[in-house]
Amino acid sequence: MSLECAGHLLDLSRPRVMGILNVTPDSFSDGGRSATLDAALRNAEQMLADGAAMIDVGGESTRPGATPVSTEEELERVCPVVERLVSELGALVSIDTSNPQVMRETARLGAGMINDVRALNRDGALEAAADSGLPVCLMHMRGEPDTMQQDTHYAQSIEQEVRTFLAARIAACEAAGIARERLLLDPGFGFGKSLQDNLRLYHRMAQLHEFNLPLLIGTSRKSMIGNALGRAVEDRLAGNLALTALAVRDGARLFRVHDVAPTVDAVDMAWAVLQEGTIR
Numbered sequence: 148m149s150l151e152c153a154g155h156l157l158d159l160s161r162p163r164v165m166g167i168l169n170v171t172p173d174s175f176s177d178g179g180r181s182a183t184l185d186a187a188l189r190n191a192e193q194m195l196a197d198g199a200a201m202i203d204v205g206g207e208s209t210r211p212g213a214t215p216v217s218t219e220e221e222l223e224r225v226c227p228v229v230e231r232l233v234s235e236l237g238a239l240v241s242i243d244t245s246n247p248q249v250m251r252e253t254a255r256l257g258a259g260m261i262n263d264v265r266a267l268n269r270d271g272a273l274e275a276a277a278d279s280g281l282p283v284c285l286m287h288m289r290g291e292p293d294t295m296q297q298d299t300h301y302a303q304s305i306e307q308e309v310r311t312f313l314a315a316r317i318a319a320c321e322a323a324g325i326a327r328e329r330l331l332l333d334p335g336f337g338f339g340k341s342l343q344d345n346l347r348l349y350h351r352m353a354q355l356h357e358f359n360l361p362l363l364i365g366t367s368r369k370s371m372i373g374n375a376l377g378r379a380v381e382d383r384l385a386g387n388l389a390l391t392a393l394a395v396r397d398g399a400r401l402f403r404v405h406d407v408a409p410t411v412d413a414v415d416m417a418w419a420v421l422q423e424g425t426i427r
């Protein structure tokens with residue numbers, strides 16, 4: 148199970164870690180883009196040294212209530228970072244965007260994967276992803292970040308809602324000429340889901356293997372952990388390591404996290420048990 152990512156071969160025969168690199172102004176306390184850019188590169192370098200297989204670059208804060216960022220602003224935030232990650236660090240970079248123009252431009256700059264929390268639902272996104280030739284992660288979200296937490300009631304079970312949604316998006320991708328083998332799936336923890344929904348969905352994630360596609364899990368520092376444990380955002384690492392070990396056993400292959408080094412250990416330890424052998 149490997150993915151061809153712009154010259155990188157991402158081997159998903161075993162679980163891997165994706166480091167989060169937010170380049171939104173609200174993710175930096177300091178001023179100025181150059182400080183931001185240098186800080187971002189140093190952060191990425193450390194995550195790669197800590198064992199991250201790839202870096203996920205996001206320029207649009209999907210925080211509920213965040214003002215939508217213009218295409219121009221998103222491009223200004225992510226392009227310099229993607230360009231330098233690829234050219235200076237030789238990194239495998241995924242772009243966390245729903246914007247087709249950002250997909251096209253970052254693919255041209257050497258991004259190796261598209262990570263879209265809106266599962267290519269925006270106008271032009273399917274075509275941009277198809278043209279890029281890159282692997283695409285399709286994530287389940289109900290509604291939009293602004294509204295997703297207002298109505299978290301589902302007509303059917305959460306797991307059925309997610310399976311139905313992802314099946315439809317896979318079909319849309321195939322119809323747009325995106326080969327199934329280029330796809331990854333993500334249940335979208337925290338996107339329009341209550342704590343109960345998230346826990347129930349997490350417990351049933353193995354059901355998604357029916358699609359026979361790699362699963363990406365993104366629970367790092369999320370309110371699912373905060374609500375379950377009563378922990379502030381800076382105190383959610385232990386909770387996420389527990390979640391990560393469970394998902395390794397359930398066959399997930401890519402973990403999108405802020406804390407790379409401890410997560411690499413959790414993934415490698417859980418994988419050693421499942422393989423009954425050491426893996427590094």
Ligand SMILES: Nc1nc2[nH]c(S[C@@H](C(=O)O)c3ccccc3)nc2c(=O)[nH]1
Nearest residue numbers: 209210211262284286333335336365366
């Ligand atoms: N594939 C994939 N991409 C992702 N991008 C994000 S942004 C999220 C966060 O907390 O990082 C977030 C949500 C709301 C506000 C700010 C940040 N979450 C995922 C995920 O769960 N899966």
